[in-house]
Amino acid sequence: MTEKVEEIANSPGLLSPDRPNLGAHPAPCPVVGLGASAGGLEAFQIFLSGAPADAGLAYVLVQHLDPNHESMLAELLARRTSMTVRQISDNMAIEPNCVYLIPPNAQLTIEKARLRLSGFSEPRGFRRPIDVFFRSLAVDQGSNAACVVLSGTGADGSEGLRAIKEAGGLTVVQEPDTAKYDGMPKSAVATGLVDQILPVGDMPAAIRDYFERAQASVVSLPDVTDFLLGVCELLRHRLGHDFSQYKRSTMLRRVQRRMQVVGASTGEEYLDRLQTKPDEARLLFRDLLINVTCFFRDAEAFDFLRREVIPELLRDKGASDTVRIWTPGCSSGEEAYSIAILLAEAMSRMAARPTVQIFATDIDEAMLHKARLASYPQSAVKDVPLELLDRYFYAQDDDFVLTQSVRDMVRVSNHNLIKDPPFSRVDMIVCRNLLIYLNTSLQQRLIPVFHYALKPDGWLFLGSAENIAARNDIFDTVEASAKVYRRRGVHRQSVAMPLFVQPLAMAAADAAADRHRIQSERPDSASRRILERYAPPHVVVNGDNDIVRASSRTGKYLELAEGTPSTRVTDLAKRGLRSAVRAVLEGARTTRKRTVKRDVTIEVDEDNATLVDVIADPLNDDEVLLVFQDAGATPEAALDGDVQAEGYSQEDRIKQLEDELDETRSRLRTTVEELETSNEELKSSNEEMMSMNEELQSANEELATVNEELKNKVDQLARANSDLQNFIESTQVPTIFLDRKMRIRSFTPATRALFRFQEQDRGRPLSDVVSRADHRELEALGAKVLETDEPIERELLIDGGKECYVLRVLPYQDLNAANDGVIMVFADVTKVRQAQADLARNEDLARQRSQEIETLYKTAPIGMATVDRSMRFLRVNQRFADVAGHEMEALIGRTLQDMIPALATRMTTPIKEVFDQAKETVNIDATVRMSDEAMRDFLIDFYPYEEDGRTTAVGVVLTDVTEVRRLEKELRRLMDELQHRVKNTLATVASIVNQTVSSKTDRGDLVQTLKRRIGALAATHTLLTLRDWRDASLRDILQAELTPYEQHDRIKLEGPDVRLPPKHALSLTMTLHELTTNAAKYGALAREGGRLAVTWTVNVDAQGKALTLHWIESGVAGISPADVKQGFGTRLIKSAVVHDLQGACDYRLADGGLNCTLSMRF
């Protein structure tokens, strides 16, 4: 048969209060809380290095941190794991495979699978953040949680670990030997609740394995019942505890958990382990004892209580009665309040309600505090029936608080069940799950205490695994399964009290003696009689020594004193007895033991004195029984215990010694008391010291943590600093760091181009350093940046503009982003600026050129135009427009054909060719009749206009060559004319030479004659040339010819200024030359007294102008015609004018000389 744990867990009525506790809001994955203090960084690092990133666990790291210091833990740990490391912020949700870190100065808890942060409620030094978190983790996640306590001093984490354990979570502690600081691990181990003690490196795997086994939550066991019986058998065998009455489901769950921890997968395997490893039984036993106290734990037992016990308790109780109930080991009070609720429920149906006093006692002040608060988490009240919850609780925050009526029933106080005297006369004792922690002998001793405390027929209610230690003699079993017992012995006599009351410390000595004593205690009426008649006189005094009860026959010892009547025994005791009474009372109170003062002398009357023994025997509370007995009469039977021997020596000597001893003891006791007092003081000082020590330890832990972090950070800073230093040393950008007062904080070496910095200049004002820049300007800029917080950029000219820097001044911000100076960064832009200037200059030049070209284009005497493919003008210049006979604007966009039809016919074809071939065509001749009918000659060039390698237009250059052509023709004509003239002149010269040669035989004469003739011709050529061959002055011609012969005013020239055409001038020159030659040879210029007159007139008529010239020689007597040779000269004179000019010549010899008249028209 195979059963599954889950099935058992879900079986009704069996397990409901003890279901595996996964918490109210289980996180999506198991949550592992890690707590550490001093030395924690290292432990965390080792842990995270070994933690698999895909284990599906969330890790929450709680470290004691300096509240005033920013933690670098996240930074440092993130390097050790590939998991996401988050510093916790409030309300952060838990996710698997993440690491969560507590931030400084915050208290961390977990609620509904979300991490919550809050301020610390305790002052520094008392904070226990690990405990706080672990506790909340236990409540919120239950068995879904694990806790790990790592290195640290102090005890933080131990309490939390207990909570985790109680909630069913896994508890792991670092092996104290391996921890840097072993305080926390040792403390945790000391709780005895640790599942595994491991080196940190082994933890991640162990935790992962644990939760993996938990997830495979269904573990097969061959037969649950047999298996559990086997386990119980082994436990009983090993430890003597019988768990067979323990709830099977609870037991199974605890065993199951233990199997998870040790890694046992089958029942056999675990049973084997129980058998072979003695420790395992102890560990399992301890696990089985872990309980969460909660309301109505063990519902069936409480049900029994409600049904059977409570009504019985309240029976016959009226308003004046009191019901006293004692719950020793009440812990945080759940059971006490559960009982109170049951009573309140029951009483609600009663008319007259008794007073209920429930004494809830424990030794743990922390627990008692909780009990007093009476405020419980939801988990604690999960078994409270709803109607009771409504009636007796109210909600406060997330907790449930008990109503005042219930709280009023419960008195919470500190009481040590083992050491302190028990409460008495109680109706019921509820002591659950306390005895089980105690060993058998202590249990056996406590059961009689309960017996004593209870009223007759009082009830005893124990925990499910507890019993009355076989003391059936004093208790009856009412209901075994509910563990309800009832005190045997109906009557309980108060006289038995002092006898019964045994200091518990003594009771611890011998349980067997107890049994004997208890058995002998049988109060009845006989004993009462004995008490009245035979018992020695005695009184019972309270704490104030007032007599509350007195027996008969006390007059021998007590008497009323004078003054105000008093019931105080110390006042009533007879003289001589008072000091003894006071001493024994004090002794009895301080020692809680019976104290005897023997052989006290009292005066019976004036003569007689008697010896008496005074015995003080402490009763319950502060009451003391004071017994007076005549010396030697103290019956042996009345004195049992350790003082029995006292006073039973019959010898006086011994008695005397014993008295002395008694005195000494009394003194010693006083001394001891004094010592104890000072010891108490020392203890309390010690406690103070301890608490101070804890504070110091916790401060020390924080410091150690901070120190570790700082060391790490310092290393990083050193590296960063080194990087920065290298950067500053190597950067080529001049940079200066200045503080708020413009003092040099730092600078880069490149600044030496501008400043004469020395290393020792750091800290000196910037103005102290020799600089090529203007200090005042720099400082003013720095001040402005400091003021405005805004960066400034400024251009600096150095050396009158030879170098140029762009200065950028930026605010220097410290780590808090506060303005703490300025940074000046200089960028050398000299070359950039030069290039910019060059560029600007070139641009200017280009613009100028462009303008020149544009001007040229506009004003050039050649026409220019650009034309697109559709023969439309894109652009024309003024000259082109002039030629075209249109305004420039009128041409743009129009076609050539429209605007210049005459030229268009000559231009269209070349333009098309240029478009097609992208090659220029030049010097196209065009003679065109223009719109004004004038013929014009043009030379036209065509150029392709290219853009991106494509001909987009054709440029047309039109040169008007009409004038050039005309000049060319004129030149050609002039050349022809010149040739004609030169050739004629040469022909004339040739003729002169021919004629002269043929008429002269004398060679010398020939040369002279030729020279003169050609010279005359040349002279007139000169005159004509001076006048551009237009004409020559007649007077000039004559003067040129005649001047060489002028002497004594023999030559007279007379006539108007007349200018002769070239042909006339030349013809007349030759004629006049021959006349002159003749005159110089034979005529007037050859003889003394000869005279020559040349006169001329010009007549103008209808046909034009006519020149008549008279050549008249005189004073030459005796010349006959025979003397005149009919040679070439004379022939020329007579014929040239006639032939050449169609003129006339009258040539004759008169008395005085030759007369020649030449006439011609011109």
Add this chain to the structure above:
Amino acid sequence: MRTLDGARVLLLEDEFLIALDAEQILHELGAREVETTSTLSEAEERAQVGRYDVALLDVNVNGQMSFGLADFLRSRGVPVVFATGYELRDRALGIDPALCVSKPYTSERLGQALHAALENSRP
């Protein structure tokens, strides 16, 4: 060489000295008679009435061209030789260089031209 043996020559030359030289050369070449004219109109008159064996005409006479006269003379069977100072232009005008002498000309050159002209006019 007496090319112009016994010939009557019409000479048109407006420069007296050149005309004088031409007459002399023509006589040396055997011309019996040389009729010298100095203007185109005078030469035309003579050409109308006179009988000439050959004519030597200056192309440019006082700015007037003698081509018309030459045509007239040729139509009357009179061979014509031009005297000119404008060789290049005249050649461009289509005048036969063989029948053209360039001033100043020699008797030899003139003789060749006259001979050619006379040869051309013979049937």
